[in-house]
Amino acid sequence: MDEREISQAVIARLPRYYRYLGDLKDEGVERVSSQELSELMQVTASQIRQDFNNFGGFGQQGYGYNVEYLYNEIAKILGLNEKHNLIIIGAGNLGRALANYMNFERRGFIVRGVFDNNPALYGRELRRNTVQPMEKMEQFVKEHNIDIAVLAIPKDEAGNVAERLVACGIKAIWNFAHVDLQVPGDIVVENVHLSDSLMKLSYGIAKRQRR
Amino acid sequence: MDEREISQAVIARLPRYYRYLGDLKDEGVERVSSQELSELMQVTASQIRQDFNNFGGFGQQGYGYNVEYLYNEIAKILGLNEKHNLIIIGAGNLGRALANYMNFERRGFIVRGVFDNNPALYGRELRRNTVQPMEKMEQFVKEHNIDIAVLAIPKDEAGNVAERLVACGIKAIWNFAHVDLQVPGDIVVENVHLSDSLMKLSYGIAKRQRR
DNA sequence: TAGATTGTTAATCGATTAACAATC
């Protein structure tokens, strides 16, 4: 909440804290100490306290952390209290899977439109949405207050589409295309490179084999 | 290739090197210096040289790196020269998308079977595979020399299924379930937590808003 | 008050960057 930049390592750990705290909350646990949480999550208690203190003190000496309060504070830090309208670009296997995947809506990420440049897919139903032609994307973004675009298209189309999205005022891109996007610094980009992930898995197997 | 443990940070960068080198190779580029590559990839030349030297010297003073050679060496390090048989557990939206997604086969990851516990899906066609009941999983793993299982099932089933997979000799789990799996140390686990990724995106938007 | 546990400072560890000698 203050001016200082929080390191990427800390941000990357927040969703995991959020998940564990959500579980504790669901179990009806009221308070948790950094020590208890550290055993549960297999990280050091020191790291937990340092991480939370990046955002100001959420705990109380001699007591620990109130689970529900901490859970809600992390939600606020992550911006999960805000609703986000998103569109999905690409109605191939991955785009369709994401469009049909309900769980994100629970967290306030609402799919408002799905776009593809393949006429064979136009009008196809995906939950509350039907696939629209790419030409309608720009107008749709402006009219429906869309802030996130999910890029589920081949890598060679991704750069061009990203440019169009930036031009019509999108704030963030969730990029599943296997390419590094070049966008202005104020555009938030989060990459999901599945093949990179699979290669890391492959490395793990190869290393195991070498033992 | 030697005894020393390579840091996770280095491993995580290898797929990206591999991607850029593949592009250079496709463009017919023969040699590249750490300096050139650093400008292309927006990392320091120092880091590139340090990273590669973890695995022994791939370059030559005064010349740089031979693109094709380096590309092939990274493939070997990542174990991409090996073929891997995999099965997909869960034929929901995500499981089906992964089963239909051809690109992984190109890299030697071959989908040999798809399993689900929903009888309504049994026999459903997904490329070369048909959905089979979960009860057949163990035998299939043993008979078809499967080393990777892709977990595309809800989080509350994931722990149990992971245990069964470990018991029947799987080597690696590509985990899309939103839970931390508890498995023996010799089992390779690579997590793809999409909702974590979406939360990081959300943080980026929230931070941007606060400016 | 005594005990517990945070918030925070200090110490350590590891990763990144800089510098340069080795060598093609």
Add this chain to the structure above:
DNA sequence: TAGATTGTTAATCGATTAACAATC
């Protein structure tokens, strides 16, 4: 040989862990 660029050592930076005083 001279120029280029790696491989590698040293310096710096940042992140993690340890320690403990503050405080509930």
